[in-house]
Amino acid sequence: MSSQTISPKSSTLLPDLVAGTVVFLVALPLCLGIALASGANLFSGLVSGIVGGIVVAAISGSHTSVSGPAAGLTAIVAAQIAGLGSFEAFLLAVFIGGMIQVGFGIAKGGALSAFFPSSVIKGLLVAIGVILILKQLPHVFGHDSDPEGEMSFIQPDSENTFTELFLMIAGDIHIGAMVIGITSIIFLAVWDRIPKLKKSIVPAPLLVVLLGVLLNVLFSRMGAKWLIGESHLVQIPIASSVSEFVGFLRLPDFTQLVNPAIYIGAITIAVVASLETLLNLEAVDKIDLEKRSSPPSRELIAQGCGNMVCGLIGGLPVTSVIVRSSVNVNSGAKTKVSAIFHGVLLLLSVAILPTYMNMIPLSALAAILLVTGFKLASPSLFKQMWDEGRYQFIPFIITVLAIVFTDLLIGILIGLGVAVLFILNSNLRRPIRRVIETHLAGDVTHVELANQVSFLNRAAIERILDEAKPGSRMTIDASDSDYIDPDVLSLIRDYKDNVAPARKVLVNLIGFKRKYRLNDDVQFADYSTRELQDQVVADQVIRILEEGNKRFVAGTRLNRDLGRQVNATAIGQNPLAAILSCIDSRVPTELVFDLGVGDIFSVRVAGNVIGTKSLGSLEYAVGVAGVKLVVVMGHTRCGAVTSSVKLVAGKLDAMSVTGCEHLQSIVDEIAPSVKDLPPRPLDDLAEEDLETFVDNVARLNVIHTAEAITRRSQVIRNAVGEGRVKVIGALYDVKTGVVDFFGTSTIEPEGEPSHKSFADSPR
Numbered sequence: 001m002s003s004q005t006i007s008p009k010s011s012t013l014l015p016d017l018v019a020g021t022v023v024f025l026v027a028l029p030l031c032l033g034i035a036l037a038s039g040a041n042l043f044s045g046l047v048s049g050i051v052g053g054i055v056v057a058a059i060s061g062s063h064t065s066v067s068g069p070a071a072g073l074t075a076i077v078a079a080q081i082a083g084l085g086s087f088e089a090f091l092l093a094v095f096i097g098g099m100i101q102v103g104f105g106i107a108k109g110g111a112l113s114a115f116f117p118s119s120v121i122k123g124l125l126v127a128i129g130v131i132l133i134l135k136q137l138p139h140v141f142g143h144d145s146d147p148e149g150e151m152s153f154i155q156p157d158s159e160n161t162f163t164e165l166f167l168m169i170a171g172d173i174h175i176g177a178m179v180i181g182i183t184s185i186i187f188l189a190v191w192d193r194i195p196k197l198k199k200s201i202v203p204a205p206l207l208v209v210l211l212g213v214l215l216n217v218l219f220s221r222m223g224a225k226w227l228i229g230e231s232h233l234v235q236i237p238i239a240s241s242v243s244e245f246v247g248f249l250r251l252p253d254f255t256q257l258v259n260p261a262i263y264i265g266a267i268t269i270a271v272v273a274s275l276e277t278l279l280n281l282e283a284v285d286k287i288d289l290e291k292r293s294s295p296p297s298r299e300l301i302a303q304g305c306g307n308m309v310c311g312l313i314g315g316l317p318v319t320s321v322i323v324r325s326s327v328n329v330n331s332g333a334k335t336k337v338s339a340i341f342h343g344v345l346l347l348l349s350v351a352i353l354p355t356y357m358n359m360i361p362l363s364a365l366a367a368i369l370l371v372t373g374f375k376l377a378s379p380s381l382f383k384q385m386w387d388e389g390r391y392q393f394i395p396f397i398i399t400v401l402a403i404v405f406t407d408l409l410i411g412i413l414i415g416l417g418v419a420v421l422f423i424l425n426s427n428l429r430r431p432i433r434r435v436i437e438t439h440l441a442g443d444v445t446h447v448e449l450a451n452q453v454s455f456l457n458r459a460a461i462e463r464i465l466d467e468a469k470p471g472s473r474m475t476i477d478a479s480d481s482d483y484i485d486p487d488v489l490s491l492i493r494d495y496k497d498n499v500a501p502a503r504k505v506l507v508n509l510i511g512f513k514r515k516y517r518l519n520d521d522v523q524f525a526d527y528s529t530r531e532l533q534d535q536v537v538a539d540q541v542i543r544i545l546e547e548g549n550k551r552f553v554a555g556t557r558l559n560r561d562l563g564r565q566v567n568a569t570a571i572g573q574n575p576l577a578a579i580l581s582c583i584d585s586r587v588p589t590e591l592v593f594d595l596g597v598g599d600i601f602s603v604r605v606a607g608n609v610i611g612t613k614s615l616g617s618l619e620y621a622v623g624v625a626g627v628k629l630v631v632v633m634g635h636t637r638c639g640a641v642t643s644s645v646k647l648v649a650g651k652l653d654a655m656s657v658t659g660c661e662h663l664q665s666i667v668d669e670i671a672p673s674v675k676d677l678p679p680r681p682l683d684d685l686a687e688e689d690l691e692t693f694v695d696n697v698a699r700l701n702v703i704h705t706a707e708a709i710t711r712r713s714q715v716i717r718n719a720v721g722e723g724r725v726k727v728i729g730a731l732y733d734v735k736t737g738v739v740d741f742f743g744t745s746t747i748e749p750e751g752e753p754s755h756k757s758f759a760d761s762p763r
Helices: 008-038 042-059 071-084 087-106 109-115 118-140 161-169 175-193 204-219 242-247 254-258 260-287 296-313 322-330 337-351 362-376 379-387 390-405 408-429 455-466 486-503 530-535 538-554 562-568 612-623 639-649 654-658 664-673 687-712 714-721 755-759
Strands: 067-069 318-320 432-437 444-449 473-477 506-510 577-581 600-604 629-635 726-732 739-744
Touching (some): 008 042, 008 067, 008 204, 042 296, 042 337, 087 254, 118 161, 118 175, 118 260, 118 362, 118 379, 118 390, 175 204, 175 362, 204 362, 260 318, 260 408, 322 337, 322 362, 538 629, 538 726, 538 739, 577 612, 612 687, 629 687, 639 664, 687 726
Parallel strands (some): 577 600, 577 629, 629 726
Antiparallel strands (some): 067 318, 432 444
């Protein structure tokens, strides 16, 4: 291998370092702000950010998730610190909570993430975007009374998200901070719209921060009005010595091990942190440009290890954090190296460079988060969820509103609750698939049970059973069911044995497993029998074919017990119709009409033309087997018709062109339908025009073949004249699957076929 070849690691290192730098800049004020909002010392938030970056990311299997102190836990952290009486006791609860999380992960508890509805996940993403926009606007304008990273609607200062905006509008604006914030937004917007700059190695957020620091230095020389004070800057605690720095670290109070409240707090932290982590992990995977899946159980173990470390050295609880993670993705992160690097930078900034970090204006960092918010709360996502229907949109929009107007945790729980209600409602409404089949002896209701049929489905199934009309027929199919609740089985058993006989409803049970203690039972034939064939008339068969094709097109084909039909028809056949179709592989007749074994004769020949052998087959179907309908079915984009059109138009011989010695007979049958050739050569026609011409010839060829059948066969002509049989045409559209039936023969016993009546009698 050449020495110039770049390995995957080296090719991702630079983007990861760039992304890690941007995440570090954003995480720095967030760590401090969340600690302040939680009622803890500022250094504890920084400890959590460092542990989330170095410890959690190193163990995690996620490529893009970034962990740290979570805004969703601020209320719980504040309550736990107050309730346990000291920060040290709280740290013990964090440590034990981490151990519980590790246990969750080892027990594969991350599998729960598979049950989170996508509507809630997408609602979380949009809600975070909306909150970032609303919460960062005041910081952009220098209104910094609410701590950075605080994301609850009701704030610690008794204000809320909107009153904070009103206070800003009312005049609490700092000119210097505002200029930096607005300039930063404009810079980021312009940078993002210029392709060459967007692909630059240097990240725009880093330049925004440097620009903010430079403007801060410049404004410090322009008087008090422009001077940006400490309240508008990052405020990292500064240690004057190594011993003082170490003194910032806090140790848990192990004397509280016998305090029951510690364990209640630990369980609360473990459950809430795990829930928030799994939701955030799912959300991050949704926005990952490479669409990778993160192992959720491994993530719980990683988070648990991180929380154990935080509990031991004085940090707040950590979770996967969607704000940092989304910034990470938007900054081009490729692997978890970016998250680890951001943790290393946090450690260096706290230990070595706090003075310089404290020169960064909050408004510059707010601009970065504001732009991230606009990317998360994309209008296209709202449209996508709207287009997916109310069962997706309503849980989605309620999740968004709940998170915005409460806090992250409560909003997620409300969103999950609404989504579960919609899922239950959907199951109650559609636990089964019900299809009405037009059958010879009357309509048959096919009831196909779902894979899992729970007690929640009982009411809906009972309603469908009660709706069965007296004297009707019903097939209950459990072929696809892996579980049926005993209450539902009892309902079906009682209906079959007691209710159905009283109402004269015939019930077929098929597909019921032995474990259900409900045997399959067939009370009526769902295939063509001699008695039914004798009773049916051509128009009824046409209706059966039409209804079957509608099911085929709609994707609601019946789940037939073909094995039982094979056994039932082994002693004889009584088909309803004979269908002459093309040999084209795209036109499987039984599937197109959703039929069972023994329902039709299928005669297939290229171009659906009539010849001695195919005509003999149709004569047998009508004269011996007693079918009531003959259908000549052509199809669009027919290869045989297309070839015949080109050969006829070019006055060519099939043998000389294709080398097939028997193909000319098919061309000769199709040739009479090739009329009114275009004035231009076929090769000069647009593809669409040629296709339209060929499809028209295919339709004329169907009419020609149908008339040839009644003209050339005395048996079929007599049956048509006596009204025992109809000969009709049909055209199958290979694009849509729809069959267009047209024309009915009106032949008298000794008469000639009426071309006009056949061609011009649409159904």
